[in-house]
Amino acid sequence: DQQVKQNSPSLSVQEGRISILNCDYTNSMFDYFLWYKKYPAEGPTFLISISSIKDKNEDGRFTVFLNKSAKHLSLHIVPSQPGDSAVYFCAATEFGNEKLTFGTGTRLTIIP
């Protein structure tokens, strides 16, 4: 039972344009969400997070949006750069709980 779903295995975006990665979850108890970025042959690295008391969190070129009623979150990258090419994992948990549930990942390719 996949509680966190990333339905797009891959996404290609032109350099300079906006990249939008999507994530859906089914567990109503989840109230803290994270995005991790993974390069080949490396472990995932933390990118940005959001708690359910907010609907938006911004960090430089990265913005995460949360729609609690739809159980949906998205990561926006503007403008997209070649170094953003990686696999992006969405993760969810209950606030204060260290046990993260990850999605299957979306491979983002930025086209120069």
Added chain:
Amino acid sequence: DAGVIQSPRHEVTEMGQEVTLRCKPISGHNSLFWYRQTMMRGLELLIYFNNNVPIDDSGMPEDRFSAKMPNASFSTLKIQPSEPRDSAVYFCASSLGTGNSPLHFGNGTRLTVT
């Protein structure tokens, strides 16, 4: 700090053999996690420890898998006997263990069981 260190980076073994994966967490981190990555299921949590004590092992697939953390600077994940379906990338991660402190992952061990 050198980050989370995992060894070996690659392991190729035959079905039925014992496999031991090793992890050294970041010094000062109180929580340690073992994850498995597959194409179909993404990153699955196998087990996690807090202050060297196993907290949740509900993700361990079956009795063939076992994990230990004898001290704050070392953990092992053992598979005995190994099977081809165990082939995956296994990640170790550590965190400060305070609420939602970010996980710091190692570079993983790619296991191939033939």
